[in-house]
Amino acid sequence: QSVLTQPPSASGTPGQRVTISCSGSNSNIGSEIVNWYQQLPGTAPKLLIYNNNQRPSGVPDRFSGSKSGNSASLAISGLQSEDEADYYCASWDDTLHGRLFGGGTKLTVL
Amino acid sequence: EVQLLESGGGLVQPGGSLRLSCDASGFTFNTYAMNWVRQAPGKGLEWVSGSSATSSDTYYADSVRGRFTISRDSSKNTLLLQMNSLRVEDTAVYYCAKGRGTSPWYALDYWGQGALVIVSS
Numbered sequence: 001q002s003v004l005t006q007p008p009s010a011s012g013t014p015g016q017r018v019t020i021s022c023s024g025s026n027s028n029i030g031s032e033i034v035n036w037y038q039q040l041p042g043t044a045p046k047l048l049i050y051n052n053n054q055r056p057s058g059v060p061d062r063f064s065g066s067k068s069g070n071s072a073s074l075a076i077s078g079l080q081s082e083d084e085a086d087y088y089c090a091s092w093d094d095t096l097h098g099r100l101f102g103g104g105t106k107l108t109v110l
Numbered sequence: 111e112v113q114l115l116e117s118g119g120g121l122v123q124p125g126g127s128l129r130l131s132c133d134a135s136g137f138t139f140n141t142y143a144m145n146w147v148r149q150a151p152g153k154g155l156e157w158v159s160g161s162s163a164t165s166s167d168t169y170y171a172d173s174v175r176g177r178f179t180i181s182r183d184s185s186k187n188t189l190l191l192q193m194n195s196l197r198v199e200d201t202a203v204y205y206c207a208k209g210r211g212t213s214p215w216y217a218l219d220y221w222g223q224g225a226l227v228i229v230s231s
Contacts, residue, residue, distance in 0.1 A: 099169075101147075101155040
């Protein structure tokens with residue numbers, strides 16, 4: 001069981017907006033930055049959001065991140081079929097002195 | 111172009127050892143933190159270990175501490191992971207990942223394609 005809690009699945013239809021939550025604690029999300037990764041089937045993970053809400057070059061602005069207290073969220077607007085993937089939140093933990101990943105959320109585009 | 115190429119994976123018996131390598135190119139290797147992240151078959155991502163840019167600070171997940179050792183060879187732009195006392199539960203694809211900054215807690219902005227490690231008798 002991951003210390004960062006994500007819903008195991010999410011879904012939406014093309015064009016819809018979906019959000020994926022990530023819940024942690026004071027020692028990780030509450031005091032450290034949150035990053036989000038996208039893993040398409042059969043491929044290596046890709047950085048999607050860093051520093052809570054920043055997009056790397058090349059990531060569409062349909063993807064956005066936010067953080068409040070001990071929780072964070074990833075929002076995807078204008079959902080497209082190619083967004084079907086696993087999404088992971090991640091944060092450093094000051095108590096464990098290590099990086100934590102959420103359990104991952106499998107996004108299905110209906 | 112940043113490239114990370116892992117090698118050294120394979121089949122090993124429980125209790126055995128294996129050393130993974132990650133050849134890095136396209137960036138100044140000794141100015142960025144590097145990490146290892148693994149993914150067991152059908153499971154999620156698990157961070158394994160991280161090294162600061164200068165190797166002065168190294169960090170490990172509780173599940174591997176005392177068994178795995180991360181190191182860097184800056185002369186060859188190579189990240190290493192020495193894995194000893196391997197267990198069945200260490201079976202996974204191991205990814206090498208570059209940090210955005212000098213410390214291991216920065217986001218991982220480039221990933222290799224992974225090396226498969228299978229621990230089985």
